[in-house]
Amino acid sequence: MTKSIRGLALSALLGTTMFAGAAYADCGISAGKVSIIGNDFPAIHTVVNAAAGCATGAVEVKSNLTADHQKLNAPGMTANPAEYTSAVVASSSIVPLMSAGLIRPLDELIAAHGADIPKSQLITIDGKVMAVAFMANAQHLFYRKDLLEAAGVAAPATYDELLAAAEKIRAGGMATPFCSTYKAGWNLGEEFVNTYLGLGGDFFKPGTAEPAINNENGVAALELMKALTGYMSPDYLTFDSNIATAEYEAGNCALMTLWGSRAGALMDGKDSAPGVAENTVAAAAPSAGGNSFPATTLWWDGWTVATNISDEDAVATFLAMKAGTAPSILTADTMGQAVWLLDGYTPSPEAQGISASIAGGARPYPMEPYMGAMHTALGDNIADFLAGKEDAAQALADIEAAYVTAAKESGFLQ
């Protein structure tokens, strides 16, 4: 193996492997056990490796970072004492832990040990701090400025403009100018959530678990999604993030909505056809239905502290996670891993899409305890409509029926 290859591969992995060496010798922990569960991606590795720097003879820090974290965290924190003292969660995955009372309010710990954590990072629910956020994410628009210029269209700010742009680009010879993640299941459900909230809809009757999607906003969201599929590859129902990325990098589409956290990989020029990466621009998600805000949902990732652990372990966990998300973790290598919510973060061009979506006033992902059931019902029942097998009214009726069944079983509806 040549040296240059080793260097290249090493730098790609720097964030995940090298940080174990960055020691925060004194986190102020006297003793205790810290055990972190979370998803498996570079930004979380950075946080966990920095937290691991708190380990001493009396302080044990271990972690389990896996894509299955959502299935493991609840059972692991239900056990008493809990296997995991901290779960790194996102907007949606905090809900089941909170509903089951498995994570503790952090107010006392903040008062005693965390006065320096910026208020903006605190996730406050019903007046109690339940989590500390450290990064943000959202799906937003990527476009090829060279292709848009060639077609004589400006960067689209609304979905109407996007459809018009797609039509013009297609006239110029690109068969499938738009790419997105419409894979049946969670991805497709997420697309509907973005579009429907962007149109100003609400999923539930206020203060209840009664569904409220069978309305003109619901129909409009479905119709908009169907209009978009007209400009996508016929295989769109199998498109997840990996496939959309590959299509885009091969130069097969000019416009794409995708997760902002993938911007770095899209714009680094690796594995893409000539001309793609350097002409890619990250922008806010388009708005829909005449509204002024981007039609996307904002997500945060943050850390929590378990309920079923000793107070000593809770303090140790709090301090270790605080060290793990301290501004000092931001270095030249880690800066680009995420849109960090930490002091000292300077956004790169790749972060532009998320920042602009936040600034534009996009809505956060809903946190109702029954949103998970709604999301599943959406993901399972939209494909038939998009494929032309049923009309919008039937699709919305199916979604409501599926949701009501799940919500009744879970005890949210009678």
Add this chain to the structure above:
Amino acid sequence: MKHKTFLWFILPSATAMLLFIALPIVSVLIQSVYAPHEQVIREVESCNVFGCTKSTIIDVEATRALSEGAPMGRFVGAGIFTDRSHLATDEIAEIWSASPGVGAFLSRVMNLPFYGALAFTLTYTAFVTPLSILLGFAIALSVNAIPRLLRGPAIFFSLLPMIVTPLVGALILFWMVDARGILGAVLQSMSGDPDLSIKASTPLMWIMLIVYGVWASAPFAFVVYYAGLQTVPQDTLESAMIDGATRWQRLRFVIIPHLLPLTTFLLLIKIMDNFRVFEPIVSFNAGAHAKSLSYFIYSDLSSTNQLLSSAAATSVLTILGIVVLLSPVIIRTWKSFGRTA
């Protein structure tokens, strides 16, 4: 064999199965007739980095108070089994009275998640089981016909579909059958349709899943048959030859009967595995076109809002479905067992 000796021999195996399979099955059975308690929700304000919104949360204390004294949850009897996500009895009755004809009735029943999934699961089982067993038998005969030295590599390459983890194997196949992939391009030029896309069409997706199923499970039938072929009694074959039996007659009257118990075994295992088809659907991102019962279980368990009772009920229905499908084979085994015992 004496009961006591028998017990000692079977004990390790039985203990492992009782602890790690029987107990979970019992808990699944219990789970399927209980649902979580009513959840007390209240409206609160939640604030994060993106601003403050009105939302609802579960009142943990009030909900816990409701579940005091009944830790299992609400007893719902067959309620989960008959709801819309499973057998959908009410919906079926309603559709029946509202449908003008059998065709309309069936198409509306197929729109119900459980029956749509059942249709795919049964189709898949009905095609993949016999086809993979036949293919495996043919491969076994062929491998048996080549020189001994070449058999090792032939066995290894035949096993490859089973060895390469479906996680990556199916990912690569998914890319190969893409409209721009190597197999997709070959299919397009064979059919003469440059727009042919397997992933966009439900019937083609079903066919592809079935072809994949046969490809992936033929090696299993092959190995079992190949081992079986080595035990065919040579003297019977030779005396049949002396009696003037043709090659076909020897296959038909000596070899196939000898392999019959193995075929029964393969049928049992393959029907069971195919009825639980799951991995190909996930690997081929085929959820829009084909769902199976196991896919529902997975989807219930991986949702943010885990539906444990629903997953338990679907699991119980899967087991029942398998028992029904296997019953002809089981009855046959019972009869043959009576003979040998």
Add this chain to the structure above:
Amino acid sequence: MAARIADRRPFPLQALLVGLLILWLVIAAFPFLWTLWGSFKVEGDFFSKADWSNALTGPLTQVETGGSFTGQGYEGAWVLNEFWRAALNTLIVVVSVVTISLTFGTLGGYALARSGYRYVFWILIVALVFRAMPHVTLVSGYLLPFYQWNLWGHLPTAIIVLVAINQPFTLWMLTSFFQNIPKDLDESAMVDGCSRFQAFRLVIIPVMWPGVITTGLFSFLLAYNDFAVTAMLLNQENQTMIPKIASFLGTTQTKGNVMFAVSAVVSATAPLFVLVMFFQRQIVSGLTAGAVKG
């Protein structure tokens, strides 16, 4: 052993069988050979959405690495991500699962094959029903008790669970193999004064290898390829190969290193080739020997 008379075939039939075999081998091995070739390319080529022939010619591999082939995938998996740890864990799991499964299975299978009572049938049917249980449901049921009793995350836990899940299949398969071994063998040993266990140990074990090796092959493949159990029941330092490979694939929000996964899969297949080559002799010679005695 001389070629058997019954094995001689007329030429057209032989040609048909060989032709069929070649066709099958191409179908069976092609995706793997394609992967083997592609594992030396970069992701943009092997998983190209522009043109499948990029996987053969590798234009991006040329641009990014300066050569037609690259070992980046292998280097990334084995050196940077310490895939060998996962390989070692898999080795431990696989060897233990196969050994324990076969020990439990031969004892149980032998008893089931030799006892003439009706309950044997019901035990086999119950084992079959056990096997019908979807693995995802089983595994999600284990989580809470395992966490509560501190059993979660350790290799022995995953091993015993895999053994249990595998028992119904092992019992069924070995029972049918033992039924093919003539009863006279061990019964005459018992007439000579052996206990049941001695008869099993001295007479049956020497002739049971073909069935045991075939069954062992399937136990091996189950443990080796398992994802449902190992992904959910093992913690990170005990991770086996398949969950490790899954972790290379990335998440919805972040891109993974798919070529690491591809290279890992390819390199994990090589030892299996040796294994199959070694044991195929045992299957053939052993089984024939058993049949001759019968």
